[in-house]
Amino acid sequence: MTNSEIAVKTVLTAWQLQNAQVDKLIDKLTDEQWMSDTAPGRNSGIYLLGHLTAVNDGMISILGFGEKLHTELESVFLFSKDKSGQTMPSLASLKKSWKEINATLNAHIELMSTDDWFTRHTKVSEEVFANEPHRNKLNIIISRTHHQSYHLGQLAYL
Amino acid sequence: MTNSEIAVKTVLTAWQLQNAQVDKLIDKLTDEQWMSDTAPGRNSGIYLLGHLTAVNDGMISILGFGEKLHTELESVFLFSKDKSGQTMPSLASLKKSWKEINATLNAHIELMSTDDWFTRHTKVSEEVFANEPHRNKLNIIISRTHHQSYHLGQLAYL
Numbered sequence: 001m002t003n004s005e006i007a008v009k010t011v012l013t014a015w016q017l018q019n020a021q022v023d024k025l026i027d028k029l030t031d032e033q034w035m036s037d038t039a040p041g042r043n044s045g046i047y048l049l050g051h052l053t054a055v056n057d058g059m060i061s062i063l064g065f066g067e068k069l070h071t072e073l074e075s076v077f078l079f080s081k082d083k084s085g086q087t088m089p090s091l092a093s094l095k096k097s098w099k100e101i102n103a104t105l106n107a108h109i110e111l112m113s114t115d116d117w118f119t120r121h122t123k124v125s126e127e128v129f130a131n132e133p134h135r136n137k138l139n140i141i142i143s144r145t146h147h148q149s150y151h152l153g154q155l156a157y158l
Numbered sequence: 159m160t161n162s163e164i165a166v167k168t169v170l171t172a173w174q175l176q177n178a179q180v181d182k183l184i185d186k187l188t189d190e191q192w193m194s195d196t197a198p199g200r201n202s203g204i205y206l207l208g209h210l211t212a213v214n215d216g217m218i219s220i221l222g223f224g225e226k227l228h229t230e231l232e233s234v235f236l237f238s239k240d241k242s243g244q245t246m247p248s249l250a251s252l253k254k255s256w257k258e259i260n261a262t263l264n265a266h267i268e269l270m271s272t273d274d275w276f277t278r279h280t281k282v283s284e285e286v287f288a289n290e291p292h293r294n295k296l297n298i299i300i301s302r303t304h305h306q307s308y309h310l311g312q313l314a315y316l
Binding site (some may be wrong): 001004114139151 | 169198276303305307
């Protein structure tokens with residue numbers, strides 16, 4: 001394996017490990033736990049699940065895999081904070097969206113070559129990318145993994 | 159830049175960004191906030207600062223940069239959970255250790271070549287590494303960044 005192949009594989013393995021942690025929480029936590037707050041007055045479990053699901057949905061688009069599957073999640077879970085009075089989808093439908101979105105992501109990820117990961121993501125232009133080659137698809141996986149870890153630390157309090 | 163150079167740079171930038179988040183909290187939070195719990199009955203701020211400091215100290219050793227600077231942190235912050243009755247160092251001394259350890263890490267990181275990051279870390283033997291090339295120094299940075307993000311999500315509740 002070349003160094004770039006090793007780097008890509010390591011980053012992807014870490015990403016999938018974090019997603020598996022969320023899967024484990026879905027299996028383990030009761031609905032009552034998901035509906036409660038991670039700390040008094042802080043993000044609820046269901047909000048964080050919706051937020052992580054909406055962020056993963058956005059990855060389908062930013063990685064050039066296609067259109068988002070659930071744009072209806074944006075206004076509640078990306079553009080609004082928890083407890084802002086928005087109506088949330090049911091917990092069951094969020095769990096289903098989480099699995100569906102991740103299955104779609106993984107199907108595309110499996111088809112990517114190492115070099116593909118170093119091409120630009122869809123939110124950066126060719127011109128800008130020529131001078132900022134770190135704004136590539138691999139970077140999206142890295143930053144989204146950190147984002148997920150951050151909220152997993154909060155979900156651990158449920 | 160080659161793809162592996164880009165990958166290493168992206169991973170290191172993300173790592174330094176997370177550390178800067180902890181630095182920001184050190185500047186921003188009052189001592190009272192650090193001494194309080196992130197959620198009722200959960201990790202306290204000072205415990206998490208000590209824990210992250212001890213983990214970074216361990217990186218000095220696992221990355222082959224030298225001996226840990228503060229082995230006295232291990233028993234309280236790595237081998238014991240919060241509220242286990244151990245005597246903690248003062249908040250001021252922990253903040254000092256955090257900065258000292260990170261300055262040491264960064265001084266060594268600056269001297270590393272891209273290829274160096276793909277060499278084995280000190281906890282894996284040459285024999286095992288021959289078959290598991292992902293157990294390299296870059297992987298340590300990746301996994302420690304996720305660990306730090308996880309606890310930053312909790313520190314955000316202070």
